[in-house]
Amino acid sequence: MDWKQPLCCLLCSLPLLVTLEIQTINSINELEERNFGKTFPQHGIPLLYWFSTLIDIDQNAIIRFKEGSYDPVTDIPFELVENSGSLPYMIPSGERAYYSAGDFESGSFSYLPFYVTQDFYNSRNHAGKNLDRIIIVIDKWYTPVRVDQVYVAEVSECNLPNVTSNTSITYKVGIQLLRQIITLTSPLDCQNKFLKEIFPHLGFSLTLAENMFGQPGFPLFMALSGYDLVDRYNITAQAWSCSPLLPAGVRKSLCDTSRQELAIRTSHDGHAVISWHGLPSSVLKVHTTVALFQTGDRSTALVQQRIDGQASGTLETSVPLNPGLQVQLIKQDVSDATIWQGPEFNDGNRQIPVSVGNASASMQLFTRKGYAGVRLYIRKTFVNWRDDFYYSWVGFYASEEDSNEDYLSGQWQWVTRFTKHKLLSLFRWDVYEYVCNTAITPGLHARFFLTEYYEWARTKPWDM
Incomplete structure (x- = not known):
């Protein structure tokens, strides 16, 4: 039977010989009627909500990214994908191409917020936890870039990385649908009771969503989209030691995990400081432990501590900050069982690289072994960057209030002396890094100077 999977993937990789008409979803009502991303642990509906938080749509229906939500040099938080037939043909161009987000086996998934990734981390052995994608056409001929088309897709089980030919369900996302979601993401100046009066048909679905999700407008969008909230609640309630849903009329107390x-x-x-917050009352009645693990070694906790009865708290550790660290909540019993897993730590604090002036380069603050570092992404087409940046340097600052002259003593470096990171350098860009001797701390940030104190770029302060 081992031949089936390779054959499946081979067939999936072949270009489609028949052009299929792709239906457009123009509203949330139409989304509810479509068979896309509706069951646990699929993440297509959260992906749509997340994408709507990244963009603005003008009166001419032109979609552009909000400042700081997309890096045109690396394309973070998206990845370039090859269209092998499942999407409309597009003449190959360096300025216009397909990009995707939502693949949990790709490097860019760590930039997704936890409300998108949480079911992937906590779905145990459920099938279908890496099926959904959002695919967009980015046109870089314009400055700033614009998004020309938006699609959602469900890939087949024989998913091939960075290839779109293996999609089993594909829909185009209409501008009106995106406008409706954006409206929902804006904080609503009304109470939940008023929302239920506006959307009476949602009934108990909205209540369930509000007990599981805390982002503005997200519970309402999940309920309106037709996501199977009852199934998700029952599955996650089991993990949180909550009672499953009872018959109608006996729904007095629900397990509230919206703030956890x-x-x-x-x-x-x-x-690293372990932080936990908003744990539901159900787990406060059992013996629980918070533990810190490193990706790749789930057998031994780096740090752990009993927190029985503590809904919120912090625990300082002596573990240096490194990518892949993860907090887990563990139920102590005859055999320890993981209740819930937090997100894996992203060494750049999930911050999108910032553009360096008008050059084909971007900059990112990151940490390695607890020390502060700067990562420069240089487009391979920027062949004269060493000449252009010959007098350029990067310095570290403790506060945004500090003047350019007040960088941390000795914590700076010429850009041309950064070290190339061969593993992170890809076919479209190279990566150069500098790690200083200062620990990464809240508020610390980096500034790029073209010459002397002529500032060309600044990262956001480290905010954790």
Whole structure:
């Protein structure tokens, strides 16, 4: 039977010989009627909500990214994908291409917010936890870039990386649908009771969504889209030691996980701080432990501590901040069982690289072993960057209030002396890094100077 999977993937990789008409979803009502991303642990509906938070749509229906939500040099948080037939043909061009987000086996998934990735981390052995994608056409001929088309797709089980030919369901997303979602993401100046009066048909679905999700407008969007909230609640309630849904009329107390958070914060010496918040009352009645693990080694916790009865708290550790750290909440019993997993720590704090002036380069603050570092992404087409940046340097600053002359003592470097990171350098860009001798701390940031104190770029302050 082992031949079936390779054959499946081979067939999936062949270009489609028949051009299929792709239906357009023009409203949330139409989305509810479509068979896309409706069951646990699929993430297509959260992906749509997330994408709507990245963009603005003008009166001419032109879609552009909000400042700081997309890097045109690396394309983070999206990845370039090859269209082998499942999407409309497009003449190959360096300025216009298909890009995708939502693949949990790709490097860019760590830039997705936890409300998109949480079911992937916590779906145990459920099938279908990496099926959904959002695919867009980015046109870089314009400055700033614009998004010409938006699609959602469900890939087949024989998913091939960075190829769109293996999609089994594909829909085009209409401008009106995106406008409706954007409207929902804006904070609503009304109470939940008023929302239920506006959307009476949602009934108990909206109540369930509000008990599981806390982002503005997200519970309402999940309910309106037709996501199977009852199934998700029952599955996650089991993990949180909550009672499953009872018959109608006996729904007095629901398990509220909308505010729960397991996260990694930053100490003032570059070490990991375990943080937990908003744990439901159900787990406060059992013996629980917070533990810190490193990706690739789930057998031994780096740090762990009993937190029985504590709904919120922090725990400082001596573990240096590094990518792949993850907090888990564990139920202690005859055999320890993981209740919930937080997101894996992203060494760039999930911050999108910032553009360096008008050059084909971008810059990102990151941490390695608890120390602060700067990562430069240089487009391979920018062949004269060493000449253009010959007098350029990067310095580290403790506060945004500091003047350009007040960089941390000795914590700076000429750009041309950065070290090339061969593993991160790809076919479209090279990566150069500099790690200083200062611990990463809240508020610390980096500034890029073209010459002397002529500032060309600045990262956001480290905010953890």
